[in-house]
Amino acid sequence: MTIIYKTILAFIVFYTIGGISVAQDDQNKPKPTGGKGTISGIVIDKSSNLPMEGSAITIFEAKDTLKIKGTETNSKGMFSVEVPFGKYKIEINEVGYSMAAVDGIIVSPKNPDVTLDTIRIKQATTTTDEIDVTANKNVIELTADKKIFNVEKSIVSSNGSATDILKNVPSVSVDNDGNVSLKGSQNVRIMIDGRPVYNSVATVLDGIPASSVQSIELITNPSAKYEAEGESGIINIVLKKNSEVGYNGSVMLSTGTKDKYNGAVNLSVKKNRINVYANYSFQKVYFGITGTGLTLNSVNNVNSSLDQSLSGYFNNMSNLGKAGFDYKLTDKQTLGLTSTLSYRKRNRPYETTNSFYDASNTLSMLSYTHSSSAENGYNFDAALDYNARFKQPDHTFSMEASYVRSYEDTPIDVDNTYTIINYLPSTIPDGQISTDQVEKRNTANLQADYSHPLCKDSKVQTGFKSTYKLFDNTFNSEHVDTISNTWVTDYGLNNRFKYTEIINALYATYSNKFGNFEFQAGVRTEMTNDKGELSNSSQNFSSSYIDFFPSASISEKLNKENEFDLSYSRRLNRPRPGFLNPFGENTDPYNLRTGNPQLKPEYIDSYELSYLKYITGAVITSSVYFRETHGLISRLKTAIDSVTTMTTWVNLSKAYSYGFELIASVQTPKWLNFTGSFSYYNIQIVGDNIQSELSNSGSSWFTKFLTTVNLWYGFDLQMAYNYQSRNPTVDGYYEPFQTFDVSLRREIVKKKFEMSMRVSDLFNTQEYRQYAAGDGYIQNQTFKRDSRVAYLTLTYRFGNVSDEQKHEKSKKPKDDSPPDIEN
Secondary structure, eight states, X not given: OHHHHHHHHHHHHHHHHHHHHHHHHHHHSOOOTTOEEEXXXXXXXXXXXXXXXXXXXXXXXXXXXXXXXEEXXXXXXXXXXXXXXXXXXXXXXXXXXXXXXXXXXXXXXXXXXXXXXXEEEOBSOOSOEEOOOOOOOOSEEEOSSOEEEEOTTOXXXXXXXXXXXXXXXXXXXXXXXXXXXXXXXXXXXXXXXXEEOOSOHHXXXXXXXXXXXXXXXXXXXXXXXXXXXXXXXXXXEEEOOOOOSEEEEEEEEEEETTTEEEEEEEEEEEXXXXXXXXXXXXXEEEEEEEEEEEEEEEETTEEEEEEEEEEEEEEEEEEEEEEEEEEEEETTEEEEEEEEEEEEEEEEEEEEEEEEEOTTOOEEEEEEEEEEEEEEEEEEEEEEEEEEEOSSTTOEEEEEEEEEEEEEEEEEEEEEEEEEGGGTTOEEEEEEEEEEEEEEEEEEEEEEEEEEEOSSSOEEEEEEEEEEEEEEEEEEEEEEETTTTEEEEOTTTOEEEEEEEEEEXXXXXXXXXXXXXXXXXXXXXXXXXXXXXXXXXXXXXXXXXXXXXXXXXXXXXOSSSXXXXXXXXXEEEOOOHHHHOSSOOOSSTTEEEOOOTTOOOEEEEEEEEEEEEEETTEEEEEEEEEEEEESOEEEEEEEOSSSOEEEEEEEOSEEEEEEEEEEEEEOOSTTEEEEEEEEEEEEEEEOTTTOGGGOEEEEEEEEEEEEEEEOGGGEEEEEEEEEEOOEEETTEEEOOEEEEEEEEEEEETTTTEEEEEEEESTTOOOOEXXXXXXXXXEEEEEEEEOOOEEEEEEEEEEEOOOHHHHHHOOOOOSSSSXXXXXX
């Protein structure tokens, strides 16, 4: 540990000195009187949304027609020009297109780096277009390494949680337990604002109101720059961070049928060199729950069955607050501090009737189980980041130190009452169990990234990341002694499990461009040290290993309408602490769970080929992929006796998966916005190293549609449809299910007020059904919670913009066509 701390300290000193040298370099460089800044932007074809390469950009002083500078857009349609402080006008010229102009651009010490909104130019006319800077973001944005889904304007997702948002994102699916899958795999790295979620993903996502989410980023084949964790890639949830000039804010209130409430407040102030923002949101929801289970057992050739019926409810209250500031140390250096605190309280009482049948299918015994779970927890994170930009656009340095703490207290009370059918009304004494599980997680990260251009089209990136994680799980259990009628401590079940994981990583990537080809290659190395300790046994374990994770990608841009991308990456999944803890759960006496301390990481080789097609008013992206997983981490359920099963985790030999995906984003005609996706995947699981019956294969597919229609009198209609076909698991499958949501929205009073109505799962079809079979058992289960809910939401926006921002807005088009610039 001493060596690690010294190493981290050395990195801090080294990069702090580097940061100071950047500051001194900026301050000591000779500057023209008044200083300099930059004007940047992107130019695309208005009809096809294609980036315009080679368009001429001319910079003029606003007070006369004196030309200051000129440049051209690159292959991505982007440009950046350095200019002295002042007021400017730019013109964009392309053969066969009308000239576009943006006036009133002010570059000043308060706003040295001006980034224009997307400039859209028209074909076949000769007039000058005056361009308006107000417009909406596309629903989907495609970048070199990720897909960005802008959900801020989604009506369908505005009333629920982050889980509800993910259900409407292409490539992503969510099951009844809140487990998130990306392209058919649940082994996906979930991140919030670029920082990984280390504790229960389902719990955290349920506690984030949808109104706090700005966008969802999907990185399906990450480069060596990113952590190697996650088989199918990374899902990054970006929370709102207001950054408009002046002061701005919004208030949202929402209510739904059957006791559901949401609210949010967003505030920001940006002036001179500082931007301060704060967001708060809350959510209170109630869902009724029903379920069934039928288990057929044949252990030791003794046939029996257990029929279970469940009813209860789920009550969740969550609060989320985020605050931070960004401060410009110099024109090219920024220091930021952000902190997020979320608190949640969940209550889940269940009533279960257990009916036992013998080999002749005669009812032999009844058991009534009352289970009450009251969860209380919080998540806290804080991050300090530093960013520096040099003269060249790709010459950057960034550093971040962050700390994450989570706490979860889950007391569970279980009361079992047994009735022997043949001896009514005699009863076996009640079996009362009370457990309390407290889970604490502390994570500290230190990360630095550096990018340096070698020539016009090539650059290198390098960096490091050190992560320290401490998992502390305490489990206490007691039961009622039937003779003395007093509570007795279960010393054989009580335990404390501590798990420590330290990961140190280094990476380097190189990228270049030759003609129509662009490529990137890199490697990441991660050294892992972990240790598990049980306080009441000698089952302690530890391991240390070093892994290398290469990545590579190559893309070819055939023309402005077609682009191919081929990529490869090697990744891994480390076992979760809960998978390793040999002491498990016994709250359900018929479905026990335990961990496996011998579990090893699984390794994945991932290949993906993507094709992008730009056509008039639409962008279509398609991809095919293949993944091979070595040492697959899988759940294993076995029958202990005629009524009891035990679930644990094992490493299977391997698994193969392949599939394809098609996503289309259409924005024509101007009153229609449509995003649709179709995903198909096949998985083959080889588990003959454990049991021959564990080898399984199957295919599945799902499709999603999100459509927004601009109706008359300012109304917007939005519809979302999801369908999931039969989905294979290691020991069975999930049955198909589907949902359909519909929403209506209208902005009023100069677009400061917004009112929306939404009905989720309009046809009440969302129900989860699972089939599983193994050595000595066959099991069918169903689960359903209230899903058809009607919501009413009111939103109020307020604030002002600075004089500089007002001057940057030019006149709107004289015709009825949509604005030419997008955010």
